[in-house]
Amino acid sequence: MRLTDIWKKKRPTVSFELFPARTPEAATTLERVIDQLCFLEPDFLGITFGAGGSTREGSRLLVDKLLNDRGMEVVAYFAGYGLPPDYIHLILEDYQGLGVENVLVVRGDPPHGQPDFKPHPQSFAHASDLMAFIRPEFPFCLGVAGYPEGHIDAASREQDLAYLKLKVDQGAEFIITNYFYDNRFFFDFVQNCRTLGITLPILPGIMPIFSLKMMRQLAKLCGASIPATLEERLAALPAGDQKGLLQFGIDFATDQCRELLQAGVVGLHFYTMDRSQATSAIVSRLRHEGLLEM
Numbered sequence: 001m002r003l004t005d006i007w008k009k010k011r012p013t014v015s016f017e018l019f020p021a022r023t024p025e026a027a028t029t030l031e032r033v034i035d036q037l038c039f040l041e042p043d044f045l046g047i048t049f050g051a052g053g054s055t056r057e058g059s060r061l062l063v064d065k066l067l068n069d070r071g072m073e074v075v076a077y078f079a080g081y082g083l084p085p086d087y088i089h090l091i092l093e094d095y096q097g098l099g100v101e102n103v104l105v106v107r108g109d110p111p112h113g114q115p116d117f118k119p120h121p122q123s124f125a126h127a128s129d130l131m132a133f134i135r136p137e138f139p140f141c142l143g144v145a146g147y148p149e150g151h152i153d154a155a156s157r158e159q160d161l162a163y164l165k166l167k168v169d170q171g172a173e174f175i176i177t178n179y180f181y182d183n184r185f186f187f188d189f190v191q192n193c194r195t196l197g198i199t200l201p202i203l204p205g206i207m208p209i210f211s212l213k214m215m216r217q218l219a220k221l222c223g224a225s226i227p228a229t230l231e232e233r234l235a236a237l238p239a240g241d242q243k244g245l246l247q248f249g250i251d252f253a254t255d256q257c258r259e260l261l262q263a264g265v266v267g268l269h270f271y272t273m274d275r276s277q278a279t280s281a282i283v284s285r286l287r288h289e290g291l292l293e294m
């Protein structure tokens, strides 16, 4: 079902991002994680796609399995970085053949660990160019990425919003945001989008804190800031207490989600990092409190 139709029937939705496993051990873990996350009956699952086509086969297998074996709704992400138009067409045609109805179009970044990777000369420089190519060719319900704090390479938040508007004008039907640790960023972002005339559903991304190292690394990579108040609370936790940190992460994200739900968001999209414990605890608690339906 198209995401926009799901939102017509039910709000707020619950969804989880998964990425394809890169090793046999990770694949075994992912099987268990999928079981646990599907038990929560999410409205859809978002499947990432490695830029440069690096996870093409793994992403396809995961999309096929979830959509056709498990009967889940899926948003297939597509990162076009470095790829030529005919290759992009082939991948998306294949997704269409699998029955994919929703695609999140992102530019992607140079693939990690491949310093020699050369973008194809006909590849697209920006997600808006990808959108302009894909929209007339495919009937997918297309979404694009949004950055409440501005994209890390953007000259300014205003400039980044102007480029977001360009992506929307190319036919996007929904926006999924990067994660943030201060809801104010999201609320201001939505307000600024509405002022610019962007009326689409904007789905907030939530990243539970799993580990301090991972939190800092990812935040640096994607430009999500860690507020001073959060740093203070983290510093007050006993050093090396992984269980305590996980519980703190669950409590922190649950508070964030409560405030977002009370503000009327269309749903909550969890960056699970292929883990289920924190996300399961948060969703179960919000359902228990009556803030989320099954």
Ligand SMILES: Cc1cc2nc3c(=O)[nH]c(=O)nc-3n(C[C@H](O)[C@H](O)[C@H](O)COP(=O)(O)OP(=O)(O)OC[C@H]3O[C@@H](n4cnc5c(N)ncnc54)[C@H](O)[C@@H]3O)c2cc1C
Pocket: 047, 048, 049, 050, 051, 077, 078, 079, 104, 105, 106, 107, 108, 109, 125, 126, 127, 128, 145, 146, 151, 152, 153, 154, 155, 159, 160, 163, 167, 176, 177, 178, 179, 205
């Ligand atoms: C929800 C979500 C899902 C993601 N999934 C994936 C994934 O599956 N695989 C993956 O590899 N990556 C993924 N990413 C990461 C994403 O690929 C990177 O953040 C990437 O750097 C930007 O992608 P974009 O689609 O936002 O690019 P764009 O919209 O093209 O923006 C990239 C930068 O270029 C600027 N810009 C945009 N248009 C123009 C223009 N016309 N002229 C000049 N500057 C411009 C923007 O301000 C921004 O700074 C995801 C990100 C999010 C938020």
